[in-house]
Amino acid sequence: xxxxxxxxxxxxxxxxxxxxxxxxxxxxxxxxxxxxxxxxxxxxxxxxxxxxxxxxxxxxxxxxxxxxxxxxxxxxxxxxxxxxxxxxxxxxxxxxxxxxxxxxxxxxxxxxxxxxxxxxxxxxxxxxxxxxxxxxxxxxxxxxxxxxxxxxxxxxxxxxxxxxxxxxxxxxxxxxxxxxxxxxxxxxxxxxxxxxxxxxxxxxxxxxxxxxxxxxxxxxxxxxxxxxxxxxxxxxxxxxxxxxxxxxxxxxxxxxxxxxxxxxxxxxxxxxxxxxxxxxxxxxxxxxxxxxxxxxxxxxxxxxxxxxxxxxxxxxxxxxxxxxxxxxxxxxxxxxxxxxxxxxxxxxxxxxxxxxxxxxxxxxxxxxxxxxxxxxxxxxxx
Amino acid sequence: xxxxxxxxxxxxxxxxxxxxxxxxxxxxxxxxxxxxxxxxxxxxxxxxxxxxxxxxxxxxxxxxxxxxxxxxxxxxxxxxxxxxxxxxxxxxxxxxxxxxxxxxxxxxxxxxxxxxxxxxxxxxxxxxxxxxxxxxxxxxxxxxxxxxxxxxxxxxxxxxxxxxxxxxxxxxxxxxxxxxxxxxxxxxxxxxxxxxxxxxxxxxxxxxxxxxxxxxxxxxxxxxxxxxxxxxxxxxxxxxxxxxxxxxxxxxxxxxxxxxxxxxxxxxxxxxxxxxxxxxxxxxxxxxxxxxxxxxxxxxxxxxxxxxxxxxxxxxxxxxxxxxxxxxxxxxxxxxxxxxxxxxxxxxxxxxxxxxxxxxxxxxxxxxxxxxxxxxxxxxxx
Numbered sequence: 001x002x003x004x005x006x007x008x009x010x011x012x013x014x015x016x017x018x019x020x021x022x023x024x025x026x027x028x029x030x031x032x033x034x035x036x037x038x039x040x041x042x043x044x045x046x047x048x049x050x051x052x053x054x055x056x057x058x059x060x061x062x063x064x065x066x067x068x069x070x071x072x073x074x075x076x077x078x079x080x081x082x083x084x085x086x087x088x089x090x091x092x093x094x095x096x097x098x099x100x101x102x103x104x105x106x107x108x109x110x111x112x113x114x115x116x117x118x119x120x121x122x123x124x125x126x127x128x129x130x131x132x133x134x135x136x137x138x139x140x141x142x143x144x145x146x147x148x149x150x151x152x153x154x155x156x157x158x159x160x161x162x163x164x165x166x167x168x169x170x171x172x173x174x175x176x177x178x179x180x181x182x183x184x185x186x187x188x189x190x191x192x193x194x195x196x197x198x199x200x201x202x203x204x205x206x207x208x209x210x211x212x213x214x215x216x217x218x219x220x221x222x223x224x225x226x227x228x229x230x231x232x233x234x235x236x237x238x239x240x241x242x243x244x245x246x247x248x249x250x251x252x253x254x255x256x257x258x259x260x261x262x263x264x265x266x267x268x269x270x271x272x273x274x275x276x277x278x279x280x281x282x283x284x285x286x287x288x289x290x291x292x293x294x295x296x297x298x299x300x301x302x303x304x305x306x307x308x309x310x311x312x313x314x315x316x317x318x319x320x321x322x323x324x325x326x327x328x329x330x331x332x333x334x335x336x337x338x339x340x341x342x343x344x345x346x347x348x349x350x351x352x353x354x355x356x357x358x359x360x361x362x363x364x365x366x367x368x369x370x371x372x373x374x375x376x377x378x379x380x381x382x
Numbered sequence: 383x384x385x386x387x388x389x390x391x392x393x394x395x396x397x398x399x400x401x402x403x404x405x406x407x408x409x410x411x412x413x414x415x416x417x418x419x420x421x422x423x424x425x426x427x428x429x430x431x432x433x434x435x436x437x438x439x440x441x442x443x444x445x446x447x448x449x450x451x452x453x454x455x456x457x458x459x460x461x462x463x464x465x466x467x468x469x470x471x472x473x474x475x476x477x478x479x480x481x482x483x484x485x486x487x488x489x490x491x492x493x494x495x496x497x498x499x500x501x502x503x504x505x506x507x508x509x510x511x512x513x514x515x516x517x518x519x520x521x522x523x524x525x526x527x528x529x530x531x532x533x534x535x536x537x538x539x540x541x542x543x544x545x546x547x548x549x550x551x552x553x554x555x556x557x558x559x560x561x562x563x564x565x566x567x568x569x570x571x572x573x574x575x576x577x578x579x580x581x582x583x584x585x586x587x588x589x590x591x592x593x594x595x596x597x598x599x600x601x602x603x604x605x606x607x608x609x610x611x612x613x614x615x616x617x618x619x620x621x622x623x624x625x626x627x628x629x630x631x632x633x634x635x636x637x638x639x640x641x642x643x644x645x646x647x648x649x650x651x652x653x654x655x656x657x658x659x660x661x662x663x664x665x666x667x668x669x670x671x672x673x674x675x676x677x678x679x680x681x682x683x684x685x686x687x688x689x690x691x692x693x694x695x696x697x698x699x700x701x702x703x704x705x706x707x708x709x710x711x712x713x714x715x716x717x718x719x720x721x722x723x724x725x726x727x728x729x730x731x732x733x734x735x736x737x738x739x740x741x742x743x744x745x746x747x748x749x750x751x752x753x754x755x756x757x758x759x760x761x762x763x764x
Contacts, residue, residue: 045416047682047689047697076697078714111682112715207746216686234744285752286668287759294760298457300493302430304598307429315429315458333494369760371753377669378676 002267004134005153007160009033009225010183011131014141017123019115020071027120028068028141029127030181031096032225035062037106039193040221041201049217050082051073051105054089060190064098065224066181067105067120069144070166074107074115075216088124095128106179108166108217115353126381135164140368142166142179145256145376152246156239159186159228163243167208167251178205180220180247188236191354196236197222202233207364208252209283218243248365258367258377262292264351270358274310278353279364281309289369292349297340299327317356323349330356385439386516386535389542391415391511391607392565396523398431399505402453402496409502410450410523412563413478414605417444419459420486421575421601423583431457431599432464433487436471442572445605445741446480448563449487450504450524452548456489456497457598470497477510488525488561490548490599517546524548527638527758534628538621541568545625549590549633560587562602562629567610570618578618579604586626589658590747591665602626634747639755644748645672645732652740656692660735661746663691671751674731679722681709684733684743699738705731712738 006012012034017027035057040059041306042052042300051074067088074081089103096103105286107115130137139149142196143166149260154160165180201220231239269275282288285305291298299320307313316331326337388394392414399409422441433456449470456463459582471485474764489497512519521531525548535544545561565733570578583602605623613621646664651657664670667687673680681702689695695722705725707718725731 030402035759036677044693045686045689046693073682076685076710076715083490111680111686113682114709114715114717216682216689230657290756290759296760298493300455300495300598303429303458304493307598311426311428313428328458328494333458333496335496360393369756371756373668374672374675374751374753374756377672378678 001152003162004136006133006135007162007183007185007225009185009227010223011128011132011133012135012138013132014137015123015127015130017069017119018315019069019119025137025141026069026071027123027127028138029124030066030138031131034141034225035064035102036223036225037190037193038063038221038223039190039197040219041198041217043215045216046277047216049073050077050085050105050247052217052219053356054085055104055219055221058101058104060100063104064102065092065096065104066221066356067092067103067124068179068375069115070109070144071107072107072109072113072115073111073217075111077112077114078115078286079129082115082207083291084115088120091121091124097122097308100342104221106217106219108179111216113160128148135162139164146254148254149219150247150250150254152243152250152291152369153275154239154242156242157229157231157235159184159231159239161186161239161243165247165251180244182222182243184222184238184239185225186236186239187226187230188224188226191244192233192236193222193224196233196240196266199237200240200244203241204248207363210281232279252365255367257370259293259345259370260368261348262366262368263348264364264366265350265352265361266355267361268355269360269362270356272360275360275362275363277309278306279362281305282351283364283366286369288364292344293370295341295344297322297327297337297344302353303328306353319354321352385535385544386518387569387578388517388586389516389544389565389607391567391609392605393515394517396519397505397509397510397512399451399501401451403499406407406624407519407523408451408453409505409509409555410518410520411506411513413513414446414607416607417446417484418605418607419572419575420445420603421572421579422601423580425600426547426599427598430453431489432459433489434465434599434601435447435490435604436467437601440483440486443483445486446484447474447478447486448528448603449474449506449584450489450561451497452490452500452524452526453491454491454497455493457493459494459496462496462567466497466499467494470502474502484663486603488599490524490561517544517721521546528636530636531576532629532632532636534625534632536621536624538624539613539617540564541613542610543568543621547629547630547633549636556687560600560633562587562626564622564625565606567607567620568618568621569608569610571608571613574615574618575604575606578615578622581619582622582626582643585623586630590630591662591744630747631712634749634752637749637754639758640749641675642728642750642751643730644750645730646746646748647732647734647743648737649734649743650737650739650742651742653716654744656668656741657744658746659683659691660688661728661744663687664733665746665748668751671748674726675750675752677723677726679709679719679726684735685710688735701736703734
């Protein structure tokens with residue numbers, strides 16, 4: 001069932017501000033009825049956009065409004081970029097009737113292109129005038145090369161959590177070019193929210209590795225009205241993880257140029273972190289992702305990718321399967337390939353590696369590398 | 383002027399052993415008249431091929447012959463793969479009249495495919511019977527998806543150095559899927575050779591980053607007859623670096639699917655190592671390499687790539703130019719793009735980053751990411 005509404009206490013809008021040359025929706029606004037507690041995790045890229053720095057500086061404050069534009073990342077845009085963020089926050093504060101410090105700002109799109117603050121200020125009245133409980137227009141307004149909006153919801157401990165995200169390209173560990181905004185009525189402190197969102201992101205968006213590029217603008221932010229039940233850390237984590245995982249899966253299915261979802265499962269690892277690290281190495285391998293595109297069960301590229309990050313990997317204790325077919329078993333090729341090739345020809349398959357080192361496991365999501373990915377990203381955007 | 387001959391004291395051959403389905407040359411043999419001193423650097427991949435382990439175990443021994451096959455990496459092939467290496471060394475020793483421990487073995491091609499030792503043993507007599515001072519057939523026999531043979535030569539301190547290499551794909555720092563074999567008449571100890579080759583590889587092949595994948599089979603080996611002048615470490619390093627740099631440049635120009643050479647220059651760094659690390663981050667960025675393919679002067683992707691490996695990078699002190707046009711100057715976009723786009727439309731261009739941190743610099747070579755790269759690597763090879 002498609003999710004259509006925010007949790008009570010949230011409203012949103014999406015309008016066309018003229019930032020995208022196409023004229024598509026490109027300005028979203030998410031507003032809380034009352035000042036909300038919030039927390040977030042952000043890109044660690046040193047070239048982080050001005051809006052990321054603005055939001056980081058406002059962690060700990062309560063918030064009333066989030067303004068998001070697509071079609072321009074406002075990253076690496078110097079002083080003018082910083083001025084645009086401040087002007088956007090001021091304009092939104094005027095529309096909502098709150099203080100400038102209660103407004104958060106996100107951007108996504110090409111890097112290094114000046115963003116006209118006037119376009120945003122000009123469209124904010126229309127956004128503020130069309131706020132609704134529906135997620136529809138907001139979820140569309142934040143998209144870039146995504147082909148569908150991404151919305152998920154869950155219940156945890158009696159509290160509701162709803163999230164909206166955009167993904168598509170530049171998806172790497174540490175959440176590259178992705179935005180996700182979660183609203184909940186859970187009653188939780190900012191510190192509790194921060195701990196829970198960091199934990200959940202590490203096990204969801206940070207297990208998504210599409211093209212190995214970490215963006216300047218990634219942000220996952222969670223807003224809480226506090227009007228619902230008080231949640232302990234476990235319930236809070238469970239609720240955020242469920243929504244983040246659902247959104248991450250939708251991003252993987254909508255990878256830029258991707259034609260199939262690839263689940264990389266590393267089992268029998270000493271620690272979950274090591275399992276995730278090995279899985280990401282496979283997901284970063286252009287050679288493996290190209291093989292995935294061609295439905296070539298090239299398990300050797302899986303081993304080669306892992307061998308570059310774990311120099312001590314013991315092949316004699318390592319096995320690789322694609323679908324249900326074991327292709328490499330504790331140091332020896334099995335000679336099987338047929339069922340693996342068949343499994344790879346669908347729109348989703350899993351490659352499973354068993355390490356025989358311990359009991360920990362992790363699953364990394366990626367997509368195949370297609371000619372279309374190159375074509376999309378070779379287009380002149382500036 | 384094309385290099386056509388080895389240094390005196392070396393002969394080689396290249397024959398078709400039937401490993402490549404195409405029937406092309408796929409078995410090379412390099413022989414020294416007398417036992418030669420040798421040194422080498424090898425992949426650090428934990429999934430290193432059996433032949434790499436064989437060669438590593440023979441470091442410190444003198445050598446008479448090197449056998450190289452293309453069309454099959456003999457990597458991740460288990461016990462059978464190890465047996466094939468031993469059988470190959472034994473067969474070559476029989477042909478040359480040397481001990482098994484005087485034979486080194488290299489392989490390149492698809493991973494995880496059984497390599498029939500009988501094909502090699504069957505073709506070695508023809509190889510041994512056609513040894514010649516020419517590099518021609520040998521340089522062709524080691525190629526995989528390369529489009530031309532790679533040979534270079536130089537003089538240093540009165541000694542000659544000639545090298546032959548193959549590259550094409552899976553080229554990353556730490557020398558992924560590349561083989562290079564250098565012959566010299568310099569009089570040098572194995573230890574001196576080892577120190578010099580490590581130094582030279584670090585400044586040549588390890589500054590080449592084509593698709594970020596590090597192979598199971600990379601090897602750079604240098605053989606010395608000792609019949610020429612005695613070289614000090616500086617002269618030895620200079621000679622090896624010159625040949626390795628020339629070969630690395632040829633590999634970059636012949637990158638799999640690549641249509642242009644991209645020089646990534648990082649200047650004003652605190653250390654040469656840091657400059658190289660930042661350059662490699664740019665070279666690993668699929669988004670930047672796709673932009674290079676489309677001649678899109680997307681300098682923001684350069685900054686974004688560097689910002690993921692240097693979390694403290696200060697954009698206010700960083701500038702980026704493509705060709706001669708400065709696109710970003712100490713924190714501010716210049717608004718220029720036209721000359722940069724023109725520079726990128728040729729078959730070679732440079733992107734220069736100035737950090738204002740110190741006096742160190744490094745240049746990393748890469749190529750653009752094309753649709754053809756994906757097509758080539760999506761083909762079923764196993």
